[in-house]
Amino acid sequence: MIKHYGLGAGDKTIVLVDCGTKFNIIRCLTRRGVKVVRVPWDYDFNRLQFDGLFISNGPGNPDFAQATVDNIRKAMATGKPICGICMGNQLLAKAAGASTYKLKYGHRSHNQPVLMKGTNTCYITSQNHGFAVDDSTLPSDWEPLFVNMNDGTNEGIRHKSLPFFSAQFHPEASSGPRDTEFIFDRFLELVRNA
16 A cells, blocks of 8 residues: 655655564654655656655565566666665665675674775664675675675675665664664755756
């Protein structure tokens, strides 16, 4: 079922692909003055009018969401801004042509240190996932955006020239550190400047 949030808020519309979204993602977006259209994980949102695409967290194995990957790939062809978190990171990577793999134990805590690539900035993040993106399979026009300081695994990706990026951790987590909520600001900046 399609649901609408933030009606009357601003002139930008974000499609939120619900792969198991937390309501705080919706709050983080609408609080920043955009309308949100939440669609099921397997819905072809490309027939809707929207300014940006946001891919939610899971749970689950990203290999079981091929319909979502196919729809993300179609959206990538439009060049509209795309952001994903947690499973959304994995699905964006798969849409780009990369692979994912199952972690031995997963990352499950509110204190995972994550380094933003190209900087000396480390964030303490909230995480709950069992799969990761294989950096070695990223196409040449993509690069890692964040790396886990405990085990070196991927924590986010970005396209080198198009407005697509994602994070493996949870910037919307209310029970954990909120230092990475800037992810929403960066995404909406791309949307408003597109």
